[in-house]
Amino acid sequence: MWSELRALRDGVDLGTPPRDGEPVTLSVDGVPVTVAAGSSVLLAAGIAGCTVPKLCATDTLEPFGSCRVCLVEIEGRRGYPASCTTPVDDGMQVRTNSEMLTKLRRGVIELYLSDFPEGDIDGGWSQLNDTLDQVGVHRLADDHPYRSGANHQSGVLDLSNPYFLFDQAKCIVCSRCVRACEEIQGTFALTIGGRGFGSTVVAGQDESFLDSDCVSCGACVQACPSDALIEKSLFPGGYERADSRQA
């Protein structure tokens, strides 16, 4: 199954890991698609060739369901389930685009942008930039009511690790780094500290990456969709934090 999907996906991140199960056939935006039972709707949509925006989902990690941009509509079900955490069912009819879905995804992206350095959007090459392209929102309007709200733009900039850095201003708290550290590396050096708006990615007991149990495997850097964790080698002249959102 894994190899079939690898072939199929053609370099595309399908969002959730493939499963091994009986074939299940569903339709996504009218396109029939057959995947293994236990697969996510997000994966099925990817195989059907329908692009569903996503941020916290990647096919090397178990689904998490936190970012809420992969919402879809499913015939006969109420609401707007996250496609990454919704398993496929035989005969399921999925819609990945509608006026409401566009509105909800834009609404979520605006919330992200309200706590993200504006200067890092233009020319950015992260997965977040891809998602912004897909949703069609790149910055908050100058008079957007979300501007000047509370934010984490003066949060930690951790340069302690020789190979990568962590810039909290660009962290979208999707937990992909925390999950990669657990699921891929098994080191458990990272966690989310605090809760609610105060949730932040922290190493160890809220210490520098170097002082924590981090073994510099790089799984977290690989997993980060917003370049908050990024290789230092990309900044030969030294890293400078981008201008934060204008108030």
Added chain:
Amino acid sequence: MSAPSNMRVFVPCDALSIALGADEVADRLVAEAASRSLDVTVVRNGSHGLFWLEPMVEVEVDGVRHAYGPIDADDVPELLDAGLLEAGPHRTSLGPTHSIPELERQTRLTFARVGVIDPRSLDDYLAHGGFDGLRRALTMAPGDVVGEIETSGLRGRGGAAFPTGIKWRTVLGAPATPKYVVANADEGDSGTFADRMVMEGDPFCLIEAMAIAAHAVGASHGVIYCRSEYPHAIATLEYCIDVAPQHGWLGSGIAGSGLDFDIEVRVGAGAYICGEETSMLESIEGKRGMVRPKPPLPALEGLYGKPTVVNNIITLASVPWILANGGAAYSAHGVGRSSGTLPVQLAGNIRRGGLVEVPFGITVRELIEGYGGGTASGRPARAVQIGGPLGAYFHDGQLDTVLDYEAIAAAGGLLGHGGVVVFDDTIDMAAQARFAMEFCAAESCGKCTPCRIGSTRGVELIDKIVIGERRSADVAQLEELCDVLEHGSLCALGGLTPYPVRSAMQHFPEDFGLGDRNSDQNFEQKVGESN
């Protein structure tokens, strides 16, 4: 006339009664009785829930309980002088307890024993029908026990109103083992205290209910997750789950049957979100209380990934009565799809605050005026929040709404856990809307984006609306944010926070600087198309 012998005098041990001075009253009664050489036993019962009369003292004369209240510790000597032990007249006399009007008019099924018995006495529990439901259940096949719950029409009293029988049937049918029964006692909604009253007033009922559930679904272990704000409830529960196995009501071979089941009390640690069932399961597993996506349903993959019944305390406390009296007898109460009774909790600015168990179908007005006697301040009631911090605010024109799940939903609200909080005309509804967002921000687990960031933006937007520099743009943005919260959140905390916010803005626009709903024809446009 000789002094009466072996008299029983009752003083509640319920936390709110204690908060109003019940311990001091009980201590004084013991001391006075000793100094007067009276043969008196002071029994610490639960509260009947008539809190404007607490601390209430009762005396049992010829098998009838007579009530006095509210009693201050300093009233005790004169109360004894007035002939308390013969139920003599006193300025605080309330007559026979069962004929106090606010109690007499109730339909007490779930709360039949609360206030009547000594919660720590197994004998008292057994003498009042305790374990009748479990005894009957143990003679029935598990599927038939579930069938009885299905017949009763019982729906989850925690807020989601999901049919309990369907949940139990799912767990019964799940092949994996072991299975668990989790009692959700993380009663965090402001204005609610029914769970607390059961745990403090009739704890063996909860134990009995969990044992019935264990038999019905094949569970071997139970957990009661109680919030840390309820130290008295925790102490009572721990006492009772210690006593029950000593008499064969928990442990192996319960009541001589083949049922093996034990219960553990776990205490919360200051997180409202842990009342959400998946967050609670994470917390019981020792983790951060982060909400899990559904599916998988906890009924299939719950505690430690195993099939788990998660029920609210009131849901469970309704179960022994249903098993003892039959599901049909229960569903004879109530209206439509809301069968049985609902323990309503009257709170906030209300003259006669307390617990009122009534069949579904009563109006809000009857509750807050008939039972509650209007506001405590004597000023007009302006707003009523029904269903806790995630419930909608109702205005005075909506008070004839009938209390059942469907009618409240049709009026744009939700019944939640049955809390009714009354506000008088001094309340600033913009401040209440702000608080709803603030509460969501304070208690968000932080997993999903709408709730994690959106709640903070909501607070900021309401502040801007009140200041009013760009009011219409800010109102429009708040509307959009409410849509994202309602439809995009992972769980009900973010999903329902728009209810109090929108209802406050729609019904009380003048508090937001949006004109008066009575005089301004355009206010609907200004507040958008909420609801």
Added chain:
Amino acid sequence: MIRDRTLSKRRQPERPSLPADQASIVSAVLAANQLDPTRLLVVLQQVQHELGFVPNDAVGQIAVGLGLSRAEVHGVISFYHDIRTEPAGRHVLKVCQAESCQATGGRALTQHIQDVVGCELGDTSADGAITLEAVYCLGLCAASPAVMIDERPIARVTVARIDRVVESARSAS
């Protein structure tokens, strides 16, 4: 990313350890919970019950004792508002901030309490007598407003009543 040998073999930084008396209390708590990682929250509650708080220097010992990482233990500690990492004042006064108390003058009462105690919610008074905490509902809503000092609930709170409570908390040890 290339793995750096010197980095992965580097000496872990020296971490301060708990004083021996506290460490033995933590050990006893861990043993009483059978070193079961699913009992982490219970362990934290019991350590706090014994020591009054969960010292940062206890995290390593708890993590090793339960087979968890320090990050996991820190994540749980920082999630739950009840778990404190600094000692509280001699008394903890929880002041309800929720709707039922708001309906009965709770906002003004909170302000008064902060004025009388001399600190904000979440802080401890300068004399170390009282820590003020916000709480969202004590379940005493039929007789609001309500507070709880240590584990003693008080309902239908008035300014005069709270002044007496604060005064006696200050004078008591």
